[in-house]
Amino acid sequence: MLKKTTVNQLSDLASALMEKGTLVAPVREDAGFQFREITDAKRVDLNFHNTVISPKSVFFPQTEDFVRYRTGRPMQEAEPVEPQGKPLILFGVRPCDVKSFEIMDIHFSGTGDVDPYWQARREAAAIIGYAFDLGAPAEPEEFYQTLGIGAADPEGSDIFMVRRGDDLLLKSITGKGEALLTGMGGLAGASADDEKFFDDTVAAGRDFKTRFTCVDAEVITKKLEDLFHNTDFWEKASNACLSCGVCTFACPTCYCFDICDETLFQQGTRRRVWDACMFTDFTLEASGHNPRTKVYQRLRQKINHKYSYHVRKYGVISCVGCGRCTRYCPVNIDIFSIVEEAMKA
Amino acid sequence: MAVSFQQIEEKLKTEARRLLESGEVSLVLAWGKGYDEKHPMPYVAKCPSDADGIVFNEYCTHNPARYLVRYPRGTKIAVAVKAADSRAVVQLIQEDKVKRRDLVILGIPVYGIKNPKTGELIDGKTTCGLYNPVLYDVLIGEEVHGQPVSSPYAVLAEYEAMDRDARFAFWKKELDRCIRCYACRKACPMCYCDPCFIDQRKPRWGEKSPEPAGNLMYHLTRFHHLAGRCIDCGECSRACPVDIPLYLFHKKVAKDCEEMFGQAAGMSIEDKPVLVNFRMEDSDKILE
Numbered sequence: 001m002l003k004k005t006t007v008n009q010l011s012d013l014a015s016a017l018m019e020k021g022t023l024v025a026p027v028r029e030d031a032g033f034q035f036r037e038i039t040d041a042k043r044v045d046l047n048f049h050n051t052v053i054s055p056k057s058v059f060f061p062q063t064e065d066f067v068r069y070r071t072g073r074p075m076q077e078a079e080p081v082e083p084q085g086k087p088l089i090l091f092g093v094r095p096c097d098v099k100s101f102e103i104m105d106i107h108f109s110g111t112g113d114v115d116p117y118w119q120a121r122r123e124a125a126a127i128i129g130y131a132f133d134l135g136a137p138a139e140p141e142e143f144y145q146t147l148g149i150g151a152a153d154p155e156g157s158d159i160f161m162v163r164r165g166d167d168l169l170l171k172s173i174t175g176k177g178e179a180l181l182t183g184m185g186g187l188a189g190a191s192a193d194d195e196k197f198f199d200d201t202v203a204a205g206r207d208f209k210t211r212f213t214c215v216d217a218e219v220i221t222k223k224l225e226d227l228f229h230n231t232d233f234w235e236k237a238s239n240a241c242l243s244c245g246v247c248t249f250a251c252p253t254c255y256c257f258d259i260c261d262e263t264l265f266q267q268g269t270r271r272r273v274w275d276a277c278m279f280t281d282f283t284l285e286a287s288g289h290n291p292r293t294k295v296y297q298r299l300r301q302k303i304n305h306k307y308s309y310h311v312r313k314y315g316v317i318s319c320v321g322c323g324r325c326t327r328y329c330p331v332n333i334d335i336f337s338i339v340e341e342a343m344k345a
Numbered sequence: 346m347a348v349s350f351q352q353i354e355e356k357l358k359t360e361a362r363r364l365l366e367s368g369e370v371s372l373v374l375a376w377g378k379g380y381d382e383k384h385p386m387p388y389v390a391k392c393p394s395d396a397d398g399i400v401f402n403e404y405c406t407h408n409p410a411r412y413l414v415r416y417p418r419g420t421k422i423a424v425a426v427k428a429a430d431s432r433a434v435v436q437l438i439q440e441d442k443v444k445r446r447d448l449v450i451l452g453i454p455v456y457g458i459k460n461p462k463t464g465e466l467i468d469g470k471t472t473c474g475l476y477n478p479v480l481y482d483v484l485i486g487e488e489v490h491g492q493p494v495s496s497p498y499a500v501l502a503e504y505e506a507m508d509r510d511a512r513f514a515f516w517k518k519e520l521d522r523c524i525r526c527y528a529c530r531k532a533c534p535m536c537y538c539d540p541c542f543i544d545q546r547k548p549r550w551g552e553k554s555p556e557p558a559g560n561l562m563y564h565l566t567r568f569h570h571l572a573g574r575c576i577d578c579g580e581c582s583r584a585c586p587v588d589i590p591l592y593l594f595h596k597k598v599a600k601d602c603e604e605m606f607g608q609a610a611g612m613s614i615e616d617k618p619v620l621v622n623f624r625m626e627d628s629d630k631i632l633e
Contacts, residue, residue, distance in 0.1 A: 031522060031587035052586060053524065062524065063554040140381050240377075240387040242411070242531035246586050249526045262552045262559075273554045279527070281544050295415075330528045330584030331407055332384035 001172045002195055003187040007046065008166065014041035014091070016184045021087030021126070024058050026051055035090070046092055046130065046163075049139060054252030054324060055097050056104060058090055059121045062249070064257075067270040071263055083120035089180075092130045095205070096144040096320040098156040100252035101127070106314050107255050126180050128170075129157030131201055138210040141323030143336050146212040149320055152205025162201045169198050210321065212336055215343065217311050223342050224308035231296065233345050237338045238299040240331040245276035247325035247335070253306070253318045256282075277301050299338075307339055348486035353453055354401035356485045357425055360451055362396035364423045370449055372416070374409040375399045375425040383461045387412060401425075401453070404461045408578045410434045411534040413443050423449040425485070427458065431478035432576035432611030433534035439611070439618055440574075442537060452481025454489040460583060469495035471592050473577035479612055497577055498600045504593055516594070517557065520564050522587045525555040529591055530567060532584035535574045542566060568594045573602040573619035576611040605630050 005013050017023045023038040026048050033048040035055045069078035101122070108118035131152035132138070144151070154160035158177030162169045169190060172178035181187070190198075227233055248254045258275040261268060275282055278299070283292045292298050310318035319335070326334045361373040377388025377398045385400045387407045409424050410433035416422060422443075426434055431452055437443045454477040458467045468474055474497045476489035507515060530536040542550050543563045551562030568591075575595040582592045603609050605628040606619040616622075 029522070031589075063556065140384075236389075239389040239412075240407075242528065242584075244528040244531035244584070245526035246528045246584075249524050250586060258553065260553055262554060264552075264558060271554065276526070279544075281540065326380065328586040330532050330580070332379040332386040334380040334384075337380055 001178055001181055002190040002198060003170050003181055003184075004164075004167050004190045004194060005170070005187050006166050007163065007168055009186070010044055010046060010168070011041040012186050013168070014038060014044040016186055017089045017091060017128075020180060020183070021089050021124075023089050023091060024055075025091040035092075044091065046168075048092075049132075050094050050097070050322060050324070052324075052328065053250055054100065054322065055090060055093050056100060056252050056255075058088070059101070059118050059125070060104065060108070060255065060257075062274045063271055064117055064273075065269050065271045066259075069268045069270075071266050071268050083116040085120040085124045088121060088125040089128065090125050091128045092161070093127055093157070094132060094322070095129055095151060095153040095156075096142075096149050096322045097252050098127060098129045099144075099149050099153070100320045100322075102156055103253050103316060103318055103320070104255055106316075126158045126176055127156065128177075129154060129160045129173075131160070131162045131205060132208070133163065134201060134204055134208055138208065139323060139327070140211060141326040141334070142210045142321060143212045143323065144321030145208060145210040146214055146336065147317055147319060147321045148214070150202070150205035151208035151210075152202045154202060162198050164194065164197050164201075167194070169194055171198055212340065215339075217307075217317050220317070220339060220343065221308045221311040223345075224304050224339075227342055227345055228300070228304070230345065233342070234296040234300045237303075237341065238296040241278075241295050241299050241333055242331055243278050243280065243295045243298060244330065245274075245278055246328045246330065247302070247333075248276035248278055249274060250324035250328050252320055252322055252324070277305070303335065303338055303342075306335075348454075350402050350457075353455070353486050354399065357401055357451065357453075358396045358399050360483055360485065361390050361399055361423065361425075362393045364449060365390060365393045365396060370421040370423040372420070373399075373423040373425070373451075374412050375451075376401060376405040376407065376409070399425075403457055403459045406458055406460065406467060406580070406583055408433055408532075408534050408580050410437065411532060411580070413437055413448075413534070414537045418444075419447060421447055421449075423451055425451040425453060426478050426481070427453050427455050428475035428478050429473045429576055429578035430534075431480050432473065432475075433578060434611075435480050435614050436535060436574060436576050436611035436618070438614045439616060445614060449483065450478070450481045451483050451485050452478030453485045454478065454487065456489050456492050462583070467579065469497045470500045471582060472579040473497045480614065498596060501593070501596055501600060504597065516564075517561070519589050520560045521557055523555055523560045523564065523589060524587060525553070525560070525563065526586060528584040528586065529581035529589075532580040533571070534578065534580070535571055535576070536567070538570075542570075564591070564594075568598060571595060572598045573606070573608075574610050575599055604628075 025044040026033045027036045027043045028045045033051045065081045067078050108115040154173050158174045172181045256275045257272040259272050261270050284290045306318045364370045373390040376385045378400050379386040390396050408430045410430045438445050456476050474495050552559035579592050
């Protein structure tokens with residue numbers, strides 16, 4: 001089903017969606033765009049390229065409480081935090097980020113061990129994807145096409161949006177999307193011409209060039225395995241690396257977390273908090289031993305995990321080419337340039 | 346600027362090659378090619394042929410002095426520095442993290458460095474605003490004179506006009522969006538503690554999650570750990586993915602220190618760090 005509205009009526013669309021569940025959409029903030037829970041429909045803003053932090057934070061927030069307790073009280077009084085399964089609409093997600101959810105599903109529900117917090121939110125969510133603007137060139141940091149992801153791929157979204165001039169075309173992709181679209185007022189029917197435009201955009205999105213040439217995952221994996229002990233290569237690649245956590249935190253497919261007990265006055269919480277393999281204490285063991293004390297070891301781990309171990313273990317590269325790690329790296333390290341260098345090494 | 350970026354780059358390459366060929370140093374810290382012209386990156390040349398990879402253009406904002414403490418003591422290092430970067434080298438020498446004799450400082454007087462994210466000229470607003478390095482062995486180019494020199498503290502006027510509550514509200518608002526990626530401390534040439542206090546588990550000084558209490562604890566402590574030590578290169582603020590204006594607080598503390606002790610950080614290797622050095626005539630204002 002294809003419906004349409006106009007970008008000028010975006011807040012009406014947002015209001016209609018807010019009646020169906022919690023709406024999470026891009027909003028403009030001091031530091032750029034971020035996905036936020038919407039309380040004021042007028043704040044939804046689609047004039048963005050992509051958000052600073054990826055939408056993984058909607059299903060896997062940076063801080064997630066598991067148990068709340070009072071210090072000094074018996075353990076039986078501790079209260080577990082139940083997973084939240086209230087209807088959620090995630091609006092305006094770029095195709096590469098939509099793809100990241102599928103990769104994250106492997107870890108949070110796909111291997112038999114199910115993370116109830118991730119799963120509850122994921123199942124309760126309807127995803128409304130949004131095609132990149134094919135009229136403008138890709139940003140220099142992006143390389144989703146290299147990884148086989150189109151700029152307007154509707155797969156993975158429940159509803160997919162394409163902008164046509166001042167019109168916003170919305171097409172249901174799944175049954176969930178169809179039900180959502182059917183139940184919404186204020187949308188106009190689309191013409192056959194709109195249908196054609198939508199399909200053409202999806203097709204053109206597959207050929208939309210980002211900056212790297214396509215490479216085979218299996219070839220990269222093998223090459224990185226061969227390079228593991230080439231310390232010179234990894235030291236050179238990591239000379240500039242500050243070993244901070246920007247790349248990890250901005251990444252849509254990084255899923256590592258730490259579980260810690262945090263207390264403020266007597267109120268204690270056992271919670272998980274995002275962690276980053278680039279942090280020195282990520283691998284610090286209780287004995288005091290740290291198997292990855294050097295920056296090159298940590299960067300090597302990061303690259304290998306995404307482009308080598310993950311392929312061997314799960315058959316897919318754990319990267320969607322959104323370019324956030326490169327865009328926000330304080331020293332301009334470009335992750336895929338390192339992979340390209342590795343191919344040449 | 347009489348000397349172009351291109352000329353500086355050529356001179357840097359020549360000097361780096363000479364120093365590596367003669368064996369005077371085992372590595373040169375400078376800038377190299379990034380994924381495009383707007384995004385050069387810190388670069389290490391370890392052999393004469395590596396010198397060809399050196400780049401210098403208007404987007405070379407990074408502070409190579411940050412990397413000095415990464416190498417074992419006694420490593421002979423040539424470090425290319427802009428004005429503020431040279432102050433970091435001086436401060437590190439004062440703090441005995443590096444020895445003067447182990448360094449060859451390649452000083453670059455420069456005007457016109459730009460923030461690649463915003464396109465803005467990097468001047469006294471977000472950095473110390475100096476054009477010429479305060480210490481060097483080899484001058485790359487010519488000293489810059491005649492450019493307007495703005496006070497590095499002029500930008501504080503608005504902040505200082507705020508009362509205590511307004512300042513707290515300001516920092517609370519700014520620091521609330523911190524994601525605790527620690528890019529600020531990692532980009533900082535003076536943040537070399539291992540482990541950083543915030544990573545300590547026993548005692549635990551601040552929480553790991555990016556919530557107001559822990560964010561305030563981390564940033565306020567870091568701001569104060571850098572009192573009299575911050576050399577105002579502005580890298581922390583440029584490194585921040587969520588654009589927190591950290592430089593404002595650092596500038597405020599630097600200004601207070603300068604007023605109280607008559608000394609700015611990293612200006613002379615004869616100085617001692619202000620908060621380490623006790624002098625009878627020191628101001629008591631810090632105790633008020």
